[in-house]
Amino acid sequence: MPRLVMKFGGTSVADIDRIRNVARKVKREVENGFDVIVIVSAMSGKTNELVGWVDSISPLYDAREYDAIVSSGENVTAGLLALALQEYDVPARSWQGWQVPVITTSAHGAARIEDIPTANLDAKFAEGMKVAVVAGFQGLAPDGRITTLGRGGSDTTAVAFAAAMQAQRCDIYTDVDGVYTADPRITDKARKLNRISYEEMLELASLGAKVLQTRSVELAMRYRVRLRVLSSFEESNETSGTLVCDEEEIMESNVVSGVAHSRDEAKMTLVSVADRPGIAAAIFMPLAEAGVNVDMIVQNISEDGRTDMTFSCPTNQVARAEKAMEAAKAKGSINFRDLIADKNVCKISVVGIGMRSHAGVAARMFEALAAEGVNIKVITTSEIKVSVLVDRKYMELAVQALHDAFELDNAA
Numbered sequence: 001m002p003r004l005v006m007k008f009g010g011t012s013v014a015d016i017d018r019i020r021n022v023a024r025k026v027k028r029e030v031e032n033g034f035d036v037i038v039i040v041s042a043m044s045g046k047t048n049e050l051v052g053w054v055d056s057i058s059p060l061y062d063a064r065e066y067d068a069i070v071s072s073g074e075n076v077t078a079g080l081l082a083l084a085l086q087e088y089d090v091p092a093r094s095w096q097g098w099q100v101p102v103i104t105t106s107a108h109g110a111a112r113i114e115d116i117p118t119a120n121l122d123a124k125f126a127e128g129m130k131v132a133v134v135a136g137f138q139g140l141a142p143d144g145r146i147t148t149l150g151r152g153g154s155d156t157t158a159v160a161f162a163a164a165m166q167a168q169r170c171d172i173y174t175d176v177d178g179v180y181t182a183d184p185r186i187t188d189k190a191r192k193l194n195r196i197s198y199e200e201m202l203e204l205a206s207l208g209a210k211v212l213q214t215r216s217v218e219l220a221m222r223y224r225v226r227l228r229v230l231s232s233f234e235e236s237n238e239t240s241g242t243l244v245c246d247e248e249e250i251m252e253s254n255v256v257s258g259v260a261h262s263r264d265e266a267k268m269t270l271v272s273v274a275d276r277p278g279i280a281a282a283i284f285m286p287l288a289e290a291g292v293n294v295d296m297i298v299q300n301i302s303e304d305g306r307t308d309m310t311f312s313c314p315t316n317q318v319a320r321a322e323k324a325m326e327a328a329k330a331k332g333s334i335n336f337r338d339l340i341a342d343k344n345v346c347k348i349s350v351v352g353i354g355m356r357s358h359a360g361v362a363a364r365m366f367e368a369l370a371a372e373g374v375n376i377k378v379i380t381t382s383e384i385k386v387s388v389l390v391d392r393k394y395m396e397l398a399v400q401a402l403h404d405a406f407e408l409d410n411a412a
């Protein structure tokens with residue numbers, strides 16, 4: 001039997017009616033001749049609620065218990081969907097991560113999938129099971145404890161199953177009908193893309209477009225999984241949604257394919273540090289050791305042997321970064337006059353593989369932001385993207401201005 005992976009996110013399984021709606025969609029694919037592996041998220045809001053409970057009982061929580069608690073939302077939806085399918089006469093069974101098993105690293109809260117042995121599922125499919133409903137987001141650490149894959153991790157569960165079970169396709173059902181040129185919640189001019197390359201999707205996801213978890217796109221690219229994003233609230237057919245595929249499969253594309261934004265950014269500046277060989281290492285080593293994910297970095301030109309060093313990191317890591325820098329100062333490995341944290345910034349990026357062969361994208365981007373009076377604080381570029389840090393109050397304005405400047409309302 002050909003196999004298909006279908007993944008349903010939180011809003012798609014938010015209540016019993018929606019779970020029935022999902023069951024009908026799954027049943028249709030069974031009738032089309034597929035053995036189906038369905039990956040489900042927790043009901044919308046559930047994971048946030050569980051995380052909130054953990055935080056309120058223990059702010060510096062034990063990550064093993066965090067995973068034991070936060071993974072539980074998916075167990076409920078997996079069981080409910082299996083029951084809904086049985087009510088529609090579809091032979092279905094729920095599977096928690098450890099039952100499959102989904103073997104992961106022991107990095108609790110951000111574990112990576114290492115292996116999915118398929119023998120257990122294969123045996124049940126051979127016995128007549130038509131649908132395996134797998135709880136997304138969960139795994140099993142080498143020491144036998146439950147892990148989770150990081151927020152949005154059910155997307156990664158889905159792609160990993162598609163690769164392991166050699167599924168024909170991995171369909172990600174969500175609350176939008178595909179991948180858009182920008183978050184449709186930010187600009188109503190955003191257009192749905194029929195196709196997008198793995199590389200562009202990877203950049204968009206890592207730069208804040210949370211429609212797919214970054215790791216899921218990495219896996220899809222590595223194992224050449226045909227990945228499709230589509231709506232669980234609309235009727236769909238073979239050509240619905242957005243296909244994430246090889247760039248060779250895309251006939252024509254714009255220089256810029258999309259604009260991404262990330263609200264969760266902070267900018268930190270070490271004022272007046274000594275400009276000497278080894279200063280960057282002396283700053284960024286302790287940050288790395290403290291688990292701070294540094295993204296953008298700028299060093300100003302120096303005056304009288306002193307310079308300012310600026311970097312960005314996620315907002316919730318600011319306290320950790322401050323502590324690491326103060327400790328390094330106390331130890332004497334670095335010296336600075338002041339440490340300024342600005343939590344009111346956001347990152348806006350334009351992404352497109354066309355940038356490899358077209359000059360002037362950055363200039364056009366800066367011009368469009370200047371025309372709106374948006375000041376740029378930090379800039380970084382790579383082969384297929386340009387990112388800027390700007391004040392958070394300009395987030396919507398900046399996304400819209402760039403969407404207009406690169407004529408993305410003509411995209412398809």
Ligand code: ADP
Nearest residue numbers: 009010011174175179180182183185209210211
């Ligand atoms: P799910 O719960 O189904 O996993 P998510 O909330 O994680 O859904 O992801 C879907 C959301 O991603 C959309 O509602 C949309 O607001 C957001 N999003 C951000 N950028 C984009 C984009 N470029 N295209 C489509 N959706 C996007």
Ligand code: ASP
Nearest residue numbers: 041047137151152153154
């Ligand atoms: N329920 C988890 C979360 O909210 C995983 C997921 O939905 O992908 O992050």
Ligand code: MG
Nearest residue numbers: 009152210211
């Ligand atoms: Mg998601």
